[in-house]
Amino acid sequence: MMKLSDYQALFRASPYPYLVMAPDLTIIGASGAYLRSVQRTEADIVGRYVFDAFPEDPDNPEATDITEVRASLLRALAKGEPDTTAFVRYAVPIETPEGIKFDERYWSTVHTPVLGEDGTPIMVVQNPVDVTELYRFDEQSQVATLQLTPPSSNNAENFNRAQMHEALSRILNNEREHLRSLFNQAPGFVAVLMGPKHVFEMVNEAYYQLVGHRELVGKAVWEALPEVAGQGFEEFLDRVYTTGEPWVTRAMPIAVQRERDGPILQRYIDLVYEPYRDE
Template structure:
């Protein structure tokens, strides 16, 4: 049987910088690459609380992102999952003949929890890659930007370039992951369609909730959603692609089958089809965004139906309802005023001309008394 590899030796000679901490964030291990990256010695770090070993710069507290690192470490310990701080500014202390100075540095860092035999997190490892040479920092705006002309390096420094490439990839992947999370968590449905066949390239969770969890990515719309054909959406998509003009629709009916073999569901959506243009100015895809407004539309239908039933009942009973603005004498009738009274005016004095003079006089007195007493009259 082959002997087990010496993992301690592997840890020690790894070209990637690693710092190992216990659950109280005391340093229990550090490899040579980490010591080289930070300019420290092992005896100065082992056994120390990590933020005592790498303290805040008192002259520039913002240059040392202690809270961001602490939050990342605690998240890794509590969740049992690795956590990345894709890019952070963290100055490193260095002893000189004149005393302690802080070198401004930028890092791409991953904190990885390591579990013991009992399945619980036993310690956490920090992999920190120095990406300082990839950035220039503007002290006025406090913004770091990618360095477009990095300093020349010798052959001996080629591996540092590989580390930097990995760090940049990590940063880009982290940003993509963040954007993907935002995309999936958006409250409205979103999809990206490409080409003349309107092939699904991206779809968020809200879109799946609308149409059902089925295979969409890589399929043309009409292959992925066959039940939607014939509802007018083909013409809308083709028109947006051909004209390059967006389409906005509100309360559009959509019949969709969320479960294969199940019933077709009737939904109502507010929707935007926004063309996506290529370098030649032609539409190469469509960004779809919208909201399922079925509940609101259904409520409007119910309210409208209720109002229609009320109107039919009032017409049958020859009943009339109006609002009267006492100060201006303006009256606002329901639509059945002409049906019940034979006329419809927007002024109470004009309407009173239709009443017999004796009845009108009695009505005016009753009305005046009700107003004075803040009561009602019949």
């Protein structure tokens, strides 16, 4: 059976960066990979409030997003579930012969609460992956742009292939959710249809309001909207799918049932069928 000292040795030897904090965000431990990534020692940081150990750059506060990191930690503790911040700008203080200097860094983090037997958090673990090598930051626009370039040799130890894959998954999932949210909030009705049978792949809220909140995704358009069949839309959808040319119309009449078992109502819509090409 493994002893406590064995688990401690395993934790310190982990190739992944971990910072362990008490619920009051006092640092109680760090893996070797984490200490190397921030160029610190356990003696430097253990026992300190995390934002005292890693303060903001007084000369450039925007380079250290304490607000976002604190919010993510508190969400994890409050929910009792992991909380992910796919991308956060957070400069770290580095000791140099000339004094403390702040090294500009970008991170992808997951904060995971560790729960006691009664279900309350007894600690929270931060897993920050340094993604600085994947971004270029424009000082004028204050925008960081993702660049899928390999890490430089001086960061290779702290940014191995597995960590790169994990960080990119976090970032791309975050981007996907952001785009899905924008799609769903679009004021115009939008649906994505796939294949020659025109099967609903995605539908936004405005589209659901147009046709009534019925089951759409995964169904062919004429199966999901039987009352629309025969009104002339089939010909235009098939043509767009076959030719790859868009089709646009204004104030086209459509008879649609907006409520379950309700009357079929006539509406007039502006409609665009825009082909999506899988390149």
